[in-house]
Amino acid sequence: MYELFFESFKKKVELTHEEQQHITKYLTPKKLRKKQYLLQEGDACKYVAFVEKGALRAYSMDDKGNEHIIQFGLEGWTISDLYSFITGEPATYNIDAIEDSELTLISASAHEELLNTVPKYETFTRLNITGAYVAMQKRLTSIISSPSEDRYENFNSLYPDIVQRVPQHMIASYMGLTPETLSRVRKKIVRK
Amino acid sequence: MYELFFESFKKKVELTHEEQQHITKYLTPKKLRKKQYLLQEGDACKYVAFVEKGALRAYSMDDKGNEHIIQFGLEGWTISDLYSFITGEPATYNIDAIEDSELTLISASAHEELLNTVPKYETFTRLNITGAYVAMQKRLTSIISSPSEDRYENFNSLYPDIVQRVPQHMIASYMGLTPETLSRVRKKIVRK
DNA sequence: CATTTCCATTGATCTATGTCAATGCTATTT
């Protein structure tokens, strides 16, 4: 249990056996079936989820009922509505499972407690969020500055596993395109 | 010196006089004239800059020589090429002053040292980056899900000070639009 | 195994945004 979580932790911050045991007390395992919700818009986001196995997505809905995927979470990634998690305000994102998945959950109170009692946990958190920030900034840069062809090729080379496992219309959503447009973009690329 | 920096620090984490004095040793003040660079693409980003006064922008250049603003930095905000700052890799962004500005700089080595010696500094850093992440996620969501009219109105209500002080073509760039398009979007809004 | 749902693709058309060029205003520089 929690194998990947601790593996990922130790890649960033070393950890004694005792520390690991202590942290373990604050973790909860959870399995999710495909299509099952982890979080629904309007509820408070009670957990940060670390993905041990499977694939999830976080998305918002616009006025017209279209889904817009803000984030994927595959093995080794963390997914949540961070704003809601921190403030307790209602979530603006939905999170559900794209495949049957296994998660390691950290509740808001566990998170608080770990931050206050385990300095290395704060370091781990800081490094995680910093990495996520940098990755999102790159994504944002490519959205405002690159044509969709380049963006798709870039996404493809950066996350080949996502392209393999996730339906194309979700990738279109993530890129801010309609499925039809992505299909045409791909066609153009193949011809080259 | 460093007034706003410590004011902002104490809003997030309380600080004794001794701690403040200790941290002060690692800070450097810097003044920048309008149009002056703090960082040029290709150089390593040596500093994180906290804006005491003035306004800066971080932007990338595409193949055609167009600028794309990824971030503004006004009073109380932090600006840098975080990826380059952490890794030492060449920066992909340029940072320059939109107005004459006054900064509080933290070098990479000072940052390391502070993280290792002042736990509250790590907390401050973590809270800062978390806030920046949440703000950027909201921006990204609005880019992939809202029409440009709504996005401009949202930006306007969120950052009226930026709209007041910064030329419109820079706001267009930040929104991923051309100046002409933003001008037309604004015209539409006024008519309502 | 049969049925249904989901999904990617394609064509036709519409809309939003980009591009290029010109104009006039304002701020900055000399």
Add this chain to the structure above:
DNA sequence: AAATAGCATTGACATAGATCAATGGAAATG
């Protein structure tokens, strides 16, 4: 004060992407 550079706006036109509708195949479901 005159000259210059920077900026916002507008018009005409081009292009990328959205929308709507239809099709066929693949995957999930009973």
